[in-house]
Amino acid sequence: MLVKNYTEEITFSFIPEHFSNNDIEDMFPRLRDFKSGEFGEDADLYGETLAEIIGNAPKNYTQIFNQETIREIRTLLSYTDEEIERTSKAVINLNPTVEIDDPPDWGHFPSLRTFWTAVLGSFEHNVAMQNAEDAKHSLTDITDSAGPGCNATPPAPQS
Numbered sequence: 592m593l594v595k596n597y598t599e600e601i602t603f604s605f606i607p608e609h610f611s612n613n614d615i616e617d618m619f620p621r622l623r624d625f626k627s628g629e630f631g632e633d634a635d636l637y638g639e640t641l642a643e644i645i646g647n648a649p650k651n652y653t654q655i656f657n658q659e660t661i662r663e664i665r666t667l668l669s670y671t672d673e674e675i676e677r678t679s680k681a682v683i684n685l686n687p688t689v690e691i692d693d694p695p696d697w698g699h700f701p702s703l704r705t706f707w708t709a710v711l712g713s714f715e716h717n718v719a720m721q722n723a724e725d726a727k728h729s730l731t732d733i734t735d736s737a738g739p740g741c742n743a744t745p746p747a748p749q750s
Contacts (some may be wrong), residue, residue: 598662615681619667621660622682630683641687641698645709649717657718664711668704675703 638644
């Protein structure tokens with residue numbers, strides 16, 4: 592069944608038992624990339640805590656990758672909890688809902704939906720920061736190219 596999401600992209604009904612893990616990985620190529628990285632078997636190489644890894648993950652990728660990741664997570668979060676669980680098992684190699692002892696203070700989430708919501712927030716924040724930085728550099732480039740005597744000043748930050 593084809594349906595359009597909020598960005599007018601065509602989506603489909605996701606019925607977990609109709610898809611293999613490879614199919615799911617193909618549907619979520621950006622999330623799949625985390626399987627061998629931040630949310631893989633050696634996740635502790637990327638940070639001391641799960642929250643730190645989530646906060647740092649977007650910094651390792653380009654803005655385009657981050658935007659694609661945001662789109663995939665939003666799609667994932669539109670699914671039922673059962674579908675999120677099935678997808679998560681296919682695209683990451685850790686269970687963020689299990690409390691582990693080593694490393695100490697690693698952290699965990701009450702549900703996979705909560706975990707992916709935190710990851711989404713981190714990526715959205717990073718893209719917003721990248722956009723603000725790009726805008727600042729664009730204004731600096733414009734004023735620098737205007738040459739001496741240009742009295743343009745950057746606008747005051749908005750709260």
